Amino acid sequence: MLQLDHIAVAGETLAEAVAHSEAALGIPLGPGGQHAYYATHNQLVGLADGLYFEAIAIDPSQPEPAHPRWFGLDRFKGPARLDKWILRCADIGAVLEVFPDLGEPVHLTRGDVSWTMIVPQDGMLPFDGLFPAIIQWHTDTPPGQALPATEVRLKTLRVETPDADALHDALAPVFADARVEMITATNPRLTAIFDTPQGERVLR
Template identity: 50%
Template sequence: MQLDHIAVSGESLEEAAETIESALGVAMQPGGRHEVFGTHNRLLGLDAGLYIEAIAIDPSAPRPKRARWFDLDHFVGLPRLTNWICRSEDLIAALSHLPQAGNPVNLVRGNLAWTMAVPQDGGLPFNNLHPALIQWQSPHPSVVLTQCSCALRQLIVIHPEALALQRMLTPVFDDPRVSFENGAPGLVAEIDTPHGLRYLH
């Protein structure tokens, strides 16, 4: 598996996007709507084929028939970095190692098509700090995003059982940009920007 993108959730998309823009000093780009989950997003391209996603419940969309991904049904409070997403060229094989990541759901948004593993209740293990798993069926979104001279330096996954999560992932994931620390649950992204090193958390 490879690191694909990171997600900042908010009670509204405007708040989530503003949090990213304020932290990094660069403008978000348009995203779209996810009809299956009743959410919408905006994106920000990073170097090395990564991107940041701002995501929230779409108030204009009907309530979905299933729990929303990223545990958004239970999201409250200020916008924050909530999820990291890893891609696989064979999602079914990845799920044979990490079945707790959920069940495959096929999704389409404009010219993008992908399959995402989503738990039945929408929430991932380890207080949602287990990576979400994705397999792209279309070209990756990063190829159409305008680059903003931002690059992920380090993603720190913090959890009381962070080392157990790391051991669980080691057979299928190894990226020096992702580190694990014991502590209160959370994510911290160190990002190089045109304005210097900035942080998302």
């Protein structure tokens, strides 16, 4: 039911998120855009295998929203880091039947791209923010297909959390991907390992 769509680095500023991403990936990020509803902005780059990569942060040029921002960005502090992974679905209503307490479906647009994402009311995803965000695209060519693919390929995404078994059990009925590993660890974090023309690279 769910497939890996993209992964995201968050930063206190977009410049910090982009710099951290480019240093790890070894490739430049391209332009993205603004998300008016959440007052955020991003930059993107295509990866291999139909995936893509996002750097995202609060956009200080936009008015403060009347509701919490997605991805827990209102509470984000510290250095830029790999902070979110996003799964896509074909029917977000069916996903909400499986995870009825995950949040509310929010419909968004940016240019000619349209999508719905499940967003918790406080903006904070479960499992210390390591539960995946879930998206349904409403466009024939979502970013994973529209962005030019690069030679950077995601090899492994490690979801490290004290509750790895519970997270695995929650997702197992609807998601399976050999690249994604749930690892029991004291400190919650994401680690991505990439195959690139410059060799293996690690992003945290």
